[in-house]
Structure formats: C-alpha cells, structure tokens
Amino acid sequence: MIWAIIAIGFLVPVAVGLLTRFQPMIAGFLWPAVVAILTAIYVFGIETRALGEEPQKIAITFYALFSLVGGVPGGLVGWILQHKRLTRQAG
Numbered sequence: 001m002i003w004a005i006i007a008i009g010f011l012v013p014v015a016v017g018l019l020t021r022f023q024p025m026i027a028g029f030l031w032p033a034v035v036a037i038l039t040a041i042y043v044f045g046i047e048t049r050a051l052g053e054e055p056q057k058i059a060i061t062f063y064a065l066f067s068l069v070g071g072v073p074g075g076l077v078g079w080i081l082q083h084k085r086l087t088r089q090a091g
Helices: 002-019 024-046 058-090
Strands: none
Touching: 002 024, 002 058, 024 058
C-alpha cells in the first residue's frame, strides 16, 4: 500500500508535466494536499467506526507524507521531461 501511494505520487506530476503545460513541481507539491483532503473526507465521512471510537486522524498525515515522498521527485522528473520536450519543439 505504501509503495502504491509513493508510485502514484511520483506518476501524477510526471503525467501532468507531459500532458499539460502545468508545472510538474507545483503538481508534485499539490498532490499531497489533494491526498490529505480525500483522506480526511474518507476518515471523517465514510469510514465506519464503532460507537465511541475516534477517527484515525493520523492516516491523513501518513498518506499525505508518503504522497509527498513520491510527488517531489516526480515533479522534478516531470519538469526535466517537460523542459526537454519544450526545447526540442522550439529548436
């Protein structure tokens, strides 16, 4: 599960950089925020808990940090690939 979160966090900025003109580094830093928001929606709204049981709030930070671990290098790779593609088109 952790490796899947890291891999998706890596691939999202690379895909954003290759398919759009949006900056991959920004996507790499925004992706963990998206993951944290979706995790919070799940933890507080969807997850079933026993009566009196606290929500697993640590999951929000946990998933967001692992998304950041993949998102930052993915943003860098996406930026490099986007830069190479744009300079090849201009030249």
